[in-house]
Amino acid sequence: MTTNSEINTADLRKALGTFATGVTVVTTLDKDKNQIGVTVNSFSSVSLEPPIVLWSLKKTSPNVEAFDHSGRFVINVLARAQVNLSQRFASSIKNKFNSVGFREGLGGLPLIENCVASFQCKTYRRIEAGDHILYLGEVEEYSRTDQETLIFCKGKYMCGQEIETV
Template sequence: MIEPANLRRAFGQFATGVTIVTALDTEGAPVGVTASSFNTVSLQPPLVLWSIARSAYSFDAFAAAGHFAVHVLDASQRTLSDRFARASSDKFADLRIGKGEGDVPLLETVATVFECETAHRYDGGDHLILVGKVLNLRLPADSADPLLFHRGRYAAVEAAEGVVT
C-alpha cells in the first residue's frame, strides 16, 4: 500500500508549468482554476488534457462545460495563479477579459492560450480528466520564463552553462 503523503511527495518531484483554465458554468458565469495538470496529447488532431479534483469549488462547471481555455502562465504571473487557486466566485473582478470559442472567458494578460472544445471526459479517481480539441490558440510575440511548480511551491528556470535555449 502506498501512503498518500509519500505519493504526493513523489509526484512533487516532477516540475510542471502552471496554467489557469477557464470556462462558463451552466448559468453562463465565468469560472476559473489554477492547474498544473496540463499536458499535450496529440498534434493531429490537436488535443490537450488537464484534470480537476472532484472536490474543487468549480468542479461541476468544468465537468459540464462544452468548451474551456488553458492559459499558460509566465514567471511574472504568480499573483494571478494565486488568485485562481483560491475557492472564490469573484476571481475575474477587475481583470481584462475577452471571449473565446464557446464564449469562454479569456484572460487578456496571458500570452499563450489554448481555446478548446471538450472532446472526452475520463474518470481519474479523485480527479476528472478532460481532453480538449484545440480550436484556436494565442502565441506570444516573444517567450518569457515559465511559471513552474515543484515540490509543492513555485520554482524558477535556471539556465545551465553551455545549454543553448
C-alpha cells in the first residue's frame, strides 16, 4: 500500500480527534486467565439485528494475543466519574486490575463496576487494517445505567451538556 506523502500523520491525528467519542475499557482474559484491559475510544455500533459492535486495537499492542486467544471481549463504557480508570487502563502498568472493582461475566471475563453500560461480546470477525486490528463482536448480553457518560474530544476528557432543540 502506498502512503500519501501529502498527509502529515500528527496533523491527521488531530483532525480525527475532533470527532468526539465516549471512552471504554475493553476487557478479556489471557490464556492463563489473567484479566486484561485496554482504554479504547474506537468503539462503534455496527448492526442491531444481529447486534454487532466494533473496536480496533493497534497491532503492536502486547494484548493482541489475549484478545485473539479468548475469542471474547467486554466493552465497558466509562462514566464521567471514571476518568481515573481511563488513565489507568491506558497505561502500561502491570496488573491494571489491582484495586479495580469488577465481577465476572460470560466466560469469566471482567465486567468493571459502576460503568454506564457494558456489552459482553463473542468475537465475530477479526480484520487487519493498516496498523490496527478490527474486532467485530456479537453482543450476547448488555446492561446500562443512567449515569453521565465520559466524553473524549481533541485529546481531552469532557462531559456532555444537552443542547435544547425546538
